[in-house]
Amino acid sequence: MVVRLRAGEGMEWAMERAQQPTFHPLAKFALLCAHAAAVLSAPGLVAKGALALLPMVIGRRRLARRRAFHAAITFGGFLFVLQAVVVSGSTVATLGPLTVTAEGLQMGGEMALRFLGVLGGSLLFVATTRPEEFASALSGSCLPYRYTYVLVLALRFLPLFRHEYFRVREAQRVRGLRLRPWRLASHVRWTVLPVLASALARAEGVALAMQARGFGSRRRRTTLEEVPWMWRDRLVIALSLLVLALVGWFMSGGGTRWP
Amino acid sequence: MSALEVRRLTVRFPTRSAPVLEDFTCGLERGETVVLAGRSGSGKSTLLHTALGYIPEGVPAEVTGEVLLDGAPAPRSLARRGQRLGLVQQDPEAGLCTLRVRDEVAFGPENLGLTRREIAARVDRALSATGLAPLAQRATWSLSGGEKQRTALAAALALEPGVLLLDEPTAHLDPQGAQDLLYILARQATEGRGVLMAEHRLGPLWSLRPRIVCLDSEYPAREGDVPWATCAPGGAGILEARGLRFSYPEGEELLRGLSFAVAPGEVLGVAGPNGSGKSTVLRLLAGLTAPQRGTVRVEGRDPAALGLGERRGLLGMVFQMPHHQLFAPSVAEEFALNGCKAHQTEAWLEKASLQGLASEHPLRLSIGERRRLTVALALAGRPRVLLMDEPFIGQDHANAAWVARQISEASRAGVAVVLVSHRLPLLARLAHRVLFLGRRTHLGPTHEVFAELRREGQQVFTPEYWEEQW
Numbered sequence: 198m199v200v201r202l203r204a205g206e207g208m209e210w211a212m213e214r215a216q217q218p219t220f221h222p223l224a225k226f227a228l229l230c231a232h233a234a235a236v237l238s239a240p241g242l243v244a245k246g247a248l249a250l251l252p253m254v255i256g257r258r259r260l261a262r263r264r265a266f267h268a269a270i271t272f273g274g275f276l277f278v279l280q281a282v283v284v285s286g287s288t289v290a291t292l293g294p295l296t297v298t299a300e301g302l303q304m305g306g307e308m309a310l311r312f313l314g315v316l317g318g319s320l321l322f323v324a325t326t327r328p329e330e331f332a333s334a335l336s337g338s339c340l341p342y343r344y345t346y347v348l349v350l351a352l353r354f355l356p357l358f359r360h361e362y363f364r365v366r367e368a369q370r371v372r373g374l375r376l377r378p379w380r381l382a383s384h385v386r387w388t389v390l391p392v393l394a395s396a397l398a399r400a401e402g403v404a405l406a407m408q409a410r411g412f413g414s415r416r417r418r419t420t421l422e423e424v425p426w427m428w429r430d431r432l433v434i435a436l437s438l439l440v441l442a443l444v445g446w447f448m449s450g451g452g453t454r455w456p
Numbered sequence: 457m458s459a460l461e462v463r464r465l466t467v468r469f470p471t472r473s474a475p476v477l478e479d480f481t482c483g484l485e486r487g488e489t490v491v492l493a494g495r496s497g498s499g500k501s502t503l504l505h506t507a508l509g510y511i512p513e514g515v516p517a518e519v520t521g522e523v524l525l526d527g528a529p530a531p532r533s534l535a536r537r538g539q540r541l542g543l544v545q546q547d548p549e550a551g552l553c554t555l556r557v558r559d560e561v562a563f564g565p566e567n568l569g570l571t572r573r574e575i576a577a578r579v580d581r582a583l584s585a586t587g588l589a590p591l592a593q594r595a596t597w598s599l600s601g602g603e604k605q606r607t608a609l610a611a612a613l614a615l616e617p618g619v620l621l622l623d624e625p626t627a628h629l630d631p632q633g634a635q636d637l638l639y640i641l642a643r644q645a646t647e648g649r650g651v652l653m654a655e656h657r658l659g660p661l662w663s664l665r666p667r668i669v670c671l672d673s674e675y676p677a678r679e680g681d682v683p684w685a686t687c688a689p690g691g692a693g694i695l696e697a698r699g700l701r702f703s704y705p706e707g708e709e710l711l712r713g714l715s716f717a718v719a720p721g722e723v724l725g726v727a728g729p730n731g732s733g734k735s736t737v738l739r740l741l742a743g744l745t746a747p748q749r750g751t752v753r754v755e756g757r758d759p760a761a762l763g764l765g766e767r768r769g770l771l772g773m774v775f776q777m778p779h780h781q782l783f784a785p786s787v788a789e790e791f792a793l794n795g796c797k798a799h800q801t802e803a804w805l806e807k808a809s810l811q812g813l814a815s816e817h818p819l820r821l822s823i824g825e826r827r828r829l830t831v832a833l834a835l836a837g838r839p840r841v842l843l844m845d846e847p848f849i850g851q852d853h854a855n856a857a858w859v860a861r862q863i864s865e866a867s868r869a870g871v872a873v874v875l876v877s878h879r880l881p882l883l884a885r886l887a888h889r890v891l892f893l894g895r896r897t898h899l900g901p902t903h904e905v906f907a908e909l910r911r912e913g914q915q916v917f918t919p920e921y922w923e924e925q926w
Contacts, residue, residue, distance in 0.1 A: 329559050353555055356597055361780065367744050368781035372837070373768035374793060391783035394819050399550070405514040406551035409538035410615060411567030421562040421575045 221430035222326050222334040224437075229322045231437035234444045236314035242306050249314030256321040263324065269316045273309040280305030328352045333420045342418055354400070362392050457527040458483035459650040460507060460541065460619045465521035467502050467511060471820075476502045480521070482669055484619060489641070489651040489664045494672035495852045496824040500654035501546075503671070504621045507652070508541050509534040526618070539568065542612030546624040546823065546850070548604035557599070557607050558583070558592040564615040582614040586640055600730045602633030609640065619650040626657065627849050630730045630878055631916045638663055656852045657879070660922055689888070693717025694872045695741060695841050699750035702736060710736055713750070716891060716899055718872040720840070723863065725887030725902065726876040727917060732893040734876045735776055738843045741874060742773050754841055768795075772839030776846050776876075778826035782818035787829060790818060794837045808832040809855065824850035831859055841872045848879045860886055884919035892917070 286300030710733035743759030
């Protein structure tokens with residue numbers, strides 16, 4: 198992340214990040230939106246494939262470390278295979294009782310590439326952007342920080358709630374409480390409500406702790422590490438807007454060919 | 457002039473008939489350490505939370521009396537009080553609201569609208585005072601309990617308050633972590649900060665030379681009536697672990713070929729630093745986590761393969777966080793889940809000092825009450841093997857002694873108990889043998905393991921070091 202340092206603000210961390218050629222969080226977000234719009238609207242497998250591969254090529258090292266990305270590839274493959282054998286059309290091959298059709302391959306390929314393209318881009322955004330930076334950047338764009346900070350809190354609490362859910366399920370197992378999978382009311386009563394009650398109590402506690410540390414007491418808050426706008430961020434924003442405009446023009450039937 | 461003074465403070469909660477604090481007056485000078493002592497429910501946490509303004513701002517209560525800061529009435533706004541009184545809560549997780557240690561410490565100063573230079577200076581000072589500088593870039597969720605507690609303290613210090621309020625700050629810490637925290641607090645007091653702390657374990661606090669304020673006329677109560685464990689019972693192990701190896705993904709190996717057996721009626725104490733694998737051992741024994749190598753057998757069977765019906769009556773477990781195992785809408789229904797009749801429920805509630813709480817929602821109970829409830833629930837199931845993870849957290853002397861007596865009685869009735877605890881004096885009394893998980897693993901009769909730790913220079917992990925001196 199590029200950080201302009203003032204005299205006396207030399208922090209090792211900021212120095213380290215200043216050497217990394219990345220972009221302002223809002224510029225990355227605009228690029229993510231433009232990329233997703235392009236992947237979803239691109240006609241044909243080649244264009245879709247090229248766009249879907251883009252984030253994977255750019256962020257191959259970061260994505261390779263993410264379990265979510267591996268799961269996305271597996272699910273993408275599953276979507277492809279499912280469509281290939283489920284959609285009817287002209288037969289390409291027969292595998293026992295299953296028939297692979299040309300239309301199925303086309304549809305499955307498009308669906309899998311759309312999925313991988315959008316998810317790959319989003320995961321790369323998550324991998325390269327700290328939530329605090331994104332929340333702070335959103336606050337800088339005139340959104341009240343009380344709302345933008347919800348993003349940070351959500352990311353702080355999601356793993357915690359997941360952890361609490363599994364602990365409650367384990368405790369039920371230890372105490373010999375049997376919940377039939379199809380009895381939703383039991384799950385709501387014995388699992389969802391306790392986790393929710395515990396989550397609300399925790400959220401209430403954290404809200405009070407935040408208030409006691411001055412959160413919400415002033416209209417604006419300063420941030421320790423602010424990401425300034427650079428010329429290349431503006432360039433990325435302009436490029437993203439251009440892509441979004443072209444996609445919109447094409448989707449509304451303004452163009453005869455996809456750009 | 458006192459840095460903090462409460463005058464004739466009375467706090468009454470709508471759900472309880474008697475006031476928790478009544479006409480209470482107390483002062484704290486700069487550079488002074490005051491420890492609030494008293495039984496559970498005597499109002500220690502209530503006093504801290506009322507001083508800060510949590511009560512009645514976030515918790516409805518009728519409050520009368522005055523809170524003065526440096527001789528003047530404390531501001532009504534929670535945010536303005538928070539700049540002068542820094543709170544560290546019992547549950548280190550409770551106050552953390554960001555994803556990285558440095559961000560967490562910077563959060564308060566950022567809210568005050570300070571310049572970036574001032575924020576950076578405050579953050580650096582707070583990180584250095586708490587020894588957290590090397591962990592500044594770490595994710596908050598990846599920290600150990602002790603590191604989280606130090607992060608919460610650093611976050612409070614970054615606001616540069618005149619007074620630190622701490623609610624049982626050592627409850628979740630291992631002996632080494634607790635000792636480190638006490639050193640930090642001693643330094644804060646010498647730098648002129650007032651330290652007001654609620655704590656049950658007074659012994660370790662003597663290094664701070666505190667003034668003790670008792671909120672309870674019947675305090676102190678000693679743990680002296682906890683019986684010492686007699687000779688270890690012999691016989692074949694009802695619980696057997698052989699060659700257990702375990703490591704978490706991307707973590708170093710926690711257990712390297714651990715083997716032991718626990719006989720009926722035996723208490724095996726498990727001690728060691730935070731993160732050494734104590735809770736993991738219990739999870740492996742309960743069949744909740746599978747070992748990478750090795751086997752666990754309970755009465756000759758794999759606990760992971762036990763049916764739900766078979767678990768009842770065989771395995772009982774007390775989790776480290778009581779709220780994880782309380783999921784019924786009332787205390788009485790929690791007992792009903794264990795198959796207890798109404799009169800049995802009443803008997804257990806009376807035993808656990810939880811009378812009159814049968815219709816209460818379990819999550820509305822205090823941490824100490826919840827803990828006793830989970831202990832009572834585990835025992836009410838009449839298990840033959842009892843696995844307990846930190847059952848003394850949040851308990852005053854009398855209640856800790858009650859929990860200890862339950863363990864002792866269960867042991868005499870032939871229940872095999874595996875007890876994880878940082879309360880080493882109690883562990884030493886109850887355990888026939890001790891398993892110490894640390895740089896080196898020790899397993900043997902209690903006195904031999906602690907003697908070995910003394911020889912290795914790990915006095916902080918011996919009961920004598922933490923013996924109550926009250």
